[in-house]
Amino acid sequence: MTTADDIHALFQQIDHTPWGAEERELTARAVAMAVELGDEDLEYRARMRQTSSANQGGDTTLLLSSFAWCLAKHDADPTRFPSDIGNGGADLMWHFKWMASTLRASPEFSTEQIQAVLDDMEAHFRAEGLGLSAVAMARFEDAWGSGRLAEAEERRLVLEATPRDDHSHCDACGRSQLVGYFADTDRDADAIRLVEEMIEGGFGCGEEPEHALARSLLPFLRAGRFADAKRAHLRSYRLARDNADNLGMVATNIVFAAITGNEARALAMVERHVRWLAHDALNVAGHARALRSFGVALDAVTRSGHGTSVVRGADAAELVRFFGEHDGPWTAAELAPIAWAKAAEIGARFDARNSTTAFADVWARDRQVAELRFDVPILSEAFTPEPAALVPQTAAERFTRAIELSDWGDAAGALTALQAALDDNDPKHAADLHGLMVGALLACDRQDDTSPHLAAYAAASRADGHDELAGLIEDLGLTLFGVEGESSVSRMMQAAETAVSPGVRAVTLSGIASAYLRDGKVQDALDMAKLSHEAFVLHGDREDIVDALANIAFYAGIAGDTAAARAAADAGLEMPEASQGQRASLLEIRGRIRGGEGEFVAGAADADEASRLIALIGATWGAARVSVLAGAMYEDAGMPSEAAARYRVTLRQVERDGDDTSAVRFRLARALLSSGNAGEAAELLSAVHEEEAAADAPPASRAETVALLAEAFEVDEQYGNAVGAWGYAADLFEQAESVTGRAHALSMQGRILGQFGETEESVTLLEQAIDLARQEPDNVVLLSRSLHLLAQTLGAVGDERALSVLDETERLAVEHDAPWLLADVTDSRARALGAMGRLDDAIAAALRAADGYDAESDTESAGGAELFAARVLAGSDRLDEAVSIYRSLLARPLAGTPVHQVGALELGNLLTALGRHGEAAEVRAALNE
Structure with missing residues (x-):
């Protein structure tokens, strides 16, 4: 039997569960339990939680009904049903802020109803003795959202003049709303300024900064700030894509992809989110926004030459009310005008309700936006055209296709092709076709279906005059195919x-x-x-x-006799009689052998050619395996952009086959990260991790994904996310019982924190990493790196403990003959000594480090050590010595590198300070060459 204690325990669980499906289920259970118990006090507290839950999950119907129930109880007895239930969540007056916008999103609610809610909100706020900032914001949003722009500007000025209070929008939400308003009213500079304030100030909340970032996309593009626009898009979409309540911001991101030359990405996003249209029946304004974005995207796809691409998911039954009935899947070209028309129809209903032309104006504006073109390439998704496969029209072509598919080993495809060729009833091919049919059926584990074809194989062979072969088939049957071992x-x-x-x-x-x-x-x-x-x-x-x-090539490869395998593959490929299917098979084998022997580019070329042939014969089986082979070898060859291109092909193939895409997207993300596209890599890896978590993948697998995600975050300068990801990776590695992985993750987390001055926490984490590394005595690299990072963290703040840690690191470098590490440790010692004020020792160590780097042909690091020494000398007023070191640095073959440019600038300034203006001019002139 349910008790009050049971419900209170459930409240505790709800209040510590993140928004999402689990939290919604818990909240619904709490409401049901309170109703069953007949306790209105507990039901009120449960429904208050449910109002917030419904708002976060985009369940508008539940949001309105739950709020109305709670407000009625509160109005009837404010003492028994208080506005604030003390759970740290939003109170009833805060819930009021969601009501007008919720009603405004559906044309079923009249303007009078919306105004009544706003008036009721103001009356409640006054009665509760609250400030009116939230009311001013709500009235501003209503005017703006309804298209009464002159009134909206007046309301904005009132809002700015109204003192903020505890019920005001938070710093993130308030700025975000204004970003959207400024973007809609062509005040791009103001929109960008507010977004930058948000990011620099670290402002965020439930759906921020992703909403503000989405709203800033067009302003950034129109300002020519493409890198900022790309970064905003990747971050916004990554944060928004998993909550159907974020339909509007996802729509804005779809438009961005469409007008920046990323039509394949736009199509993939439409496919991913098209069913969100059916998520919230009352968010009709969101439907209109999404439909316009689909129109923009699908028109762009059509213009790019891919209008025949199927829009997967658009033919779902729940979308018929938006798109109408259709015979078969929708193509991009077919669906685009439907989406535009439905958006216009919805907009007309809103404009009739609002007595404005706001939705018609936005529709026309989006039509103009659709014509914009900006070059902001994103490499995580692309159309992957393949050679047109053979479409057999004659009996000879059908026979050829059956042979090609059989030679490649596509048993399932071969069965269909073989039957088609057999249907032509050509006796001269009967023996070959029936024999191949037996092999294909066995490969598909259909042994019981082989008997008629086995008999026909023998009969056709006898008819061809091959009596001995026919007798062998009749005598041995399936034994001839090796099925009995x-x-x-x-x-x-x-x-x-x-x-x-x-x-x-x-x-x-x-x-x-x-x-x-x-x-x-x-x-x-x-x-x-x-x-x-x-x-x-x-x-x-x-x-x-x-x-x-x-x-021979296949068996020799399995046996590890690569010489025999390669010789057989080479010999087969030299024979002009080899079919395309045979050539594809031999190329794959030779490509793998070449990769194993370090001939990565040649091996990748073999795999590429095999992929081309596979596409030409119309095979699907094995296609992803071969394209991922090409990608892997390009990765090994240090050509990540080429690898990424192959992984994109693989991804489409795996999606077509309905298989799990996580492994391929992980590879693609890794290649993108290596090729300098960290933001795109982070987006992919976030999705991979979410899928792995949902599938309860082993901790080791999830740890590897999160560790690579942490690297991507750091390269993309999302340092806070990187620190969090490394910490999470460390926990996952611990669950996986990987001492090495946990030590690495902790050391990386500590390193970043140390770089940002969080020395105490950094030292704690690095010491944990060192303790773990000592448990792996054979992994000297892990221990030396962890020690070195700790020394650098301590040295940066002048802590003398750094020197003893450096001593141990140096001993490891000497013991294991690692001269570059020894030079690097010496460089770190120089910087630590400098932070301790031991300047002469620091200069001497820096110059020793430069010599050590030179001995290992690392000229750029040697230049960095000299730059440090020169700066210490200049800071000690030993200016002539500093000039000498600067000149040594500039004499190095480092032109165009950051260390060379900084050294030249600093030397020019130093020479100017010494009054040696001619020399300074020469240095600056050389810098500009």
Whole structure:
């Protein structure tokens, strides 16, 4: 039986659960339990929580009903049902702020009803003795959202003159609303200023800064600040994409993708979010906004030449009320005008309600926006055109397609193609087709369906005059295909020894090889494949010889005999008789061998060519495997942009096949990060982690994802997110019982905190990392790096403990013959000594470090050490010595690097201060060359 204590315990759980599905379920349960108990006091507290939950989740119907129930109870007895229930959440008067905007979002509510809510809100605020800032904001938002722009400007001025109070919008939300208003009224500079204030001040709340960032996209683009626009888009969309209540800000991000040359991304976003239209029946204004964005996106997709692309998800049953009935999936070109028309229809209802032309004006404005073009490439998604596959029109073409798919190994595709070719009833191909059909059925685990084709294979072979082969098929049946493993070898061996025709002997030996492979006897299988090849050579059928070479290459690769595998693949590829399917198979094998031997670019080229051939023959099986192989080898070759292009192809293939995309997107994110696209990598990795978390993936897998996400955040200068991600990664590594991973994550977290002056916390984390690293004595790199980072953190604040830590790090460098690390430790010692005021020692150490870097051909680091020494000398008024060191730095082959440019600027300033203006002019002139 439910008790009050049960409900109070549930309240505690709700108040410590993040917004989302779990929190909504808990809140609904609390309401139901209170109703069951018949306790209105507890029901009030449960419904107050439910109002906030519904607002966060975009359940407008529940939001209105829950608020109305609570307000009625409060008005009837404010003492029993207080405005603030003391749970640290929004109180009833705060809930009032959501009401007018909620009613305004649906044309079903009249202007009079909205104004009544605003008046009621003001009356309640006055009665409660509250300030009127929230009321002023609500009236401003109503005027702006309804298109009464002259009134909105007046209301904005009133808002700015109204003192802020505890019920005012927070700093983030207040600024965000004004960003949107300024952007809508073409005051881009004001919009950008407010967004920058938000970011620099770290202002945020439930849906900020993602909303403000979305609103700033067009202002940034129109101002020519493309890098800022891209960063705002990536961050906004990453934060907004998982909550259907964020439909409006997602729509703004879709438009951004469409007008910045990222049509494939825009289409993917439409597909990802199109079903959100059905999420909240009362958010009709959001529907109009989303539909306009879909129109912009799909028109852009069509203009880019991809109008025939299917918009996946748009044919869902719940979307019929938006798009109407349609025969089959919608294409981009078909759906675009439908989306525009539906948006116009909805807008007309709002304009009739508001007695303005606001929605018609916005519709026309978005039409103009759709014509804008900015070049802001985002590489995480792209259209991946493939060669047009063979579409067989004749019996000869159908036979060729069946052979190609069989040769490649696409058993499922081959079954359909083989049947189509068999339907042509050409007797001269019957034996080949029935034989391949048996193999394809076995590969698809359909052994029971092989009997008629096995019989037809024998009959057709006899009709072709191959009586010995026919007899072999009739005698051995499926044994000839190796399905029984080694137990059938003796029968086939006897048949091979008595065979008259080399061709029959070759077929039998090939079956023996398959039987051995089935039992895991790879070397025996390889030996039989070589004998089969010799027999096929005697037989003289060139296409069979290619098959035999492909078998040798395959078996040798499994056996680890890469020389034999490569020789067989090379020989097969040199034969003009090789089909496209055979060539694809041989290229994949050779590509893998080349990759294993360090020939990454050549191996990737083989995989690329195999991918092209696979597409040409219309195969789907194995396509993703080969394209990801190409990407992996380009990564290994240090060509991440090329790798990313292949991973994008792989991603589309995996999506087409309906398989899990997480692994491919992780690879794509890693390649994007390596190629300098950290923001895009962070977006992908965030999505991968969310999917892994939802699927309850092993902690080790999630830890690797979060660790790479932390790297991406740091490179993208999202340092706060990076610190949090490293901490989370450390926890996941601990769950995975990975001492090394946890130590690395803690050291990275400590390093960032140390860089931002959080020395005490940094030292604590780095000491934990060192303790863990000592548990892995063979991992000297982990220990030395953790020690070095601790020394740098301590040294930066002049803590003498840094020197003893550096001593230990130096001993490790010497003991393990790591001269570059020794130079780097010496450089860190110089900087620590400088922070301690031991300037002569610091200068000497810096110059020793420069010599050490030079010995390892690291000229740029050597220049950095000299720059430090020169600065210390200049700061000590040893100006002539400083000039000498600066000149040594500039003599290095570092032109164009940051250290060279900074050194030249500082030397020019120093020479000017010394009155040596001619020399200063020469240095500056050289810098400008």
